[in-house]
Amino acid sequence: MNKSFFEELKYKVFQSGNPVFFYIGINVLIFVIVAFMGIPFFLSGIAAVDFPSFIREYLGYPASLEKLPSRFYTVITYQFFHDGFMHLLFNMLWLYWMGKIFLDFLKPRQFHFVYLVGGMAGAALYTLAYNVFPVFAATVANATVIGSSAAVMAVVVATATLVPDYSIRLLLLGDVKLKYLAMAYIAMELIGLASANAGGSFTHIGGALLGFVFIKLLQKGKDWSKLFKRKPKLKVVRNEPTNSTSNKSRQNSVNQHEVDAILDKISKSGYDKLSKEEKETLFKASKH
Incomplete structure (x- = not known):
């Protein structure tokens, strides 16, 4: 039973091709590994050994411009370490909820771009704020x-920008449109600029800006995520396909064109502008 569970978990995280499961899995795995590694340091009772501070110093993203040349890699690593279980939990819950909606309308490649570059944009604004504002x-x-x-903020805002009138049900609040959810989220971060965690709020706002700009440019036909696109490999076809295979390929091609047209319509007009038939087609395609 345990073997089956871990095999299924391994498949979802590393083999399913679903970037939501991949990033949740990586974040949780790193959190667990770091937590277990910290146990002997804590039990040793040696005051000079502060494992959490060590992790933060060498894997967290520094505000100092002097440290950046030797800690350049932290623009990626900082996105996968968390300051406590609740920090991890809420980030992963938002990533799961909003990531599922994101992938109903956009491609995994675009999700990878928004997540990783959103984190980079947050780091950039964090650096700028710490080196500009006297406080x-x-x-x-x-x-x-x-x-x-x-x-995560980049994914949330990107999704809300793409389908602003898409509603999700929240405990005690009922159905809430994504645009209002994102607005409330951003308002909280703006208020946070005057708090002890002002640096964190600047980082979150940087991610939000990336998510918003990415979708607005996508709606104009500019897809930044093509930077992550793999070049197709050339294949040599030896045999001509049978009539049934050709017909099936043409049918799949027609279906894919139909789905692409629906996604373009969502990008320009929003999910609520789809007809019942278009929504059904998109639902079937997402299941396939």
Whole structure:
């Protein structure tokens, strides 16, 4: 039973091709590994050994421009480490809920781009804020940020920008449209700019801006995620396909063109503008 569970988990995270499961799996796995590695350091009782601070110092993203040349890799690594279980839990819940909706309308490649580059955009705004605003002058040398919040925020805002009138049901609140959810989320981060976690709020806002800009450009026909697109491999076809195979291929091609047309319509007009037949076609395609 346990073997079957872990095999299924491994498949979902690493083999299913679903980027939501991939990023949730990687974040959770890293959190568990770091937590177990920290146990002997804690039990040793040696005051000089502060494992969480060590992780944050060398894998978190630094605000100091002097540290960046030697810690350039942290623009990626900081997105996969979290400051406590609740920090991880809420990020992964948002990533799961909004990621599923995102993938109903867009491609896995586009999800990868929004997540990773959203995190990078958050890091960039974090650096800018700490090196521009005087309030951070005393702490910029040692300040660091960790967490996937900026990447998750990019996914949330991208999804809300793409299908603003799409509704989800929230406990106590009932059905809420994504545009209002995103607006409330951003308002909280703007208020947070005057709090002790102002640096984190700048990071989240950077991710939100990336998600918004990505979708707006996508709606104009500019897909930044093509940077992640693999070049197709050339294949040598030896035998002519049978009539039945040819007909099936043409049918799949027609269906794919129909789905692409529906996705284009969503990008330009929103999900609510789809007809009942178009929604049904998209639903069947997502299941396939």
